[in-house]
Amino acid sequence: VGETHPRLVSRCAIIANELDNLRDFTDRMDLLFDALPPSQPKSLFELVTELRVKFTNSFPFANLSMSGPELMLNIRRGSWLLAALTELLNNAGEAEGDNGHVTLDWSFDNHTLAFKISNNGTPFPSHIHTSPPIPFTTDKSRHDGIGLAIAQRIANELNASLSITTSPDGVTASIQLHTTETDSA
Numbered sequence: 001v002g003e004t005h006p007r008l009v010s011r012c013a014i015i016a017n018e019l020d021n022l023r024d025f026t027d028r029m030d031l032l033f034d035a036l037p038p039s040q041p042k043s044l045f046e047l048v049t050e051l052r053v054k055f056t057n058s059f060p061f062a063n064l065s066m067s068g069p070e071l072m073l074n075i076r077r078g079s080w081l082l083a084a085l086t087e088l089l090n091n092a093g094e095a096e097g098d099n100g101h102v103t104l105d106w107s108f109d110n111h112t113l114a115f116k117i118s119n120n121g122t123p124f125p126s127h128i129h130t131s132p133p134i135p136f137t138t139d140k141s142r143h144d145g146i147g148l149a150i151a152q153r154i155a156n157e158l159n160a161s162l163s164i165t166t167s168p169d170g171v172t173a174s175i176q177l178h179t180t181e182t183d184s185a
Helices: 006-010 012-033 044-058 078-095 147-157
Strands: 064-067 073-075 102-108 112-119 161-167 170-178 182-184
Touching: 012 147, 044 064, 044 073, 044 078, 044 102, 073 078, 078 102, 078 112, 078 147, 078 170, 147 161, 147 170
Parallel strands: 064 102
Antiparallel strands: 073 182, 102 112, 112 170, 161 170
16 A cells, blocks of 8 residues: 555554544444443442543543542442443543643442532533533534533433533532442442
């Protein structure tokens, strides 16, 4: 190929990156419109560790603080919860801005495992509907506007609640999962 199309070789990395982006978008569209994939259990430790790695890979220079109790807790449909929280963390990372900060906090009591993701960067646009989220609604170029809708769909499947609060200082997204989805390790 290099002999017949010499410029193509120099663009292979760009083409491969765009194909990866297309695959990721297709996978996310499946989460929104198709049957959810079989769920996999995850421990709380696995969940927060994977969230940290995913966030760091997507936003290597972003500020992320994480805090919550270290519990021996298994989440029955943890892979689904991971997908929902990943979407919310990606939104927070995108909105962080130059001087922003993202936090991921979790807590557990006798009835609820709760996750709260906040950023103090760019305020959430008031014209974007969040309750319930409407797919394909975004004001950012090269974005698809399906992250909140995916998180809402998964929260519904988990019988969890998803809430999004906005203020001039930033956005907080919370997922509360009932303990029927968890087991003590």
